[in-house]
Amino acid sequence: MGDKDKEDESELFLAAIGPVRKLPxxxxxxxxxxxxxxxxxxxxDEANAREAFRLGLDDAALEAEDALAWRSDALPVGVYKRLRRGEIAAxxxxxxxxxxxxxxxxxxxxxxxxxxRHGVGCVRIIHGKGRSSPGSDVGSRGAPVLKNxxxxxxxxxxxxxxxxxAPRAQGGTGAVLVLIAPFNRR
Structure with a gap:
């Protein structure tokens, strides 16, 4: 077989397979x-809130027997009264x-x-009254650090x-009942 026949076969092969691209x-x-x-x-927002929190050590600190209490406008008054009476279980x-x-x-x-995240509506946080550990739980002004x-x-x-x-039977002023908004998946 001659060189001419090999060239013809190569051209015939390339024509049959069509255009090709080189692989990398x-x-x-x-x-x-x-x-x-x-x-x-x-x-x-979280960083700003932390900074404001650290700077917000105001003079109106809560004392050991003071009750923690706060309600957002989104919470109906009737539900808040039930929470205050201890009728909502943690x-x-x-x-x-x-x-x-x-x-x-x-x-x-x-x-x-x-x-x-897990859909828990009410929790209890036990912070103590700050009386038994003067070195770590009570601040320089005698206010309970963890409670505040x-x-x-x-x-x-x-x-x-x-x-x-919380009501006295659930920890009194050494614990707090908290109502949590449902998780909003956007």
Missing amino acids: EKPLPPATPRPRPRARMAEV QEELDLHGADARTAETLVRAFLADAQ LVDRMLRQRASVLGFHS
Whole structure:
């Protein structure tokens, strides 16, 4: 077979298969996965709230026997009265005894977020009265640190509809019942 016959066969083969493209010499590396989306504005709001919270140590601190109480406009008065009387049962409980302020803040944030995510409507947070541990639970002015911390945190959380100190049988002024808004999936 001659060179002319090989050229004819090559041309005939190329005509039969059609146009071709050259393959890359090395395979392309896999694309890096895109980062998960973040709620940046929510992170900024949270950081601003933390800063305002730390600066908001006002002179009107609660004392050991003072009741914690707050209601958002979204919570009907009748439901709030039931909460205040202890007629709404807590589904979950967080005990902050022995925690320092920084740990308590982290625990409360995680607890409330988890409760809302799982559809828990009412929780109890036991903060204590601040009388038994003067070194860690009572501030320089004699005010209970954890009690005041919980009060300020709950007032700043959008997920909290209202709260009130628990009835005497459920911890009295050393615990607080909190109503949580349902989780809103957008």
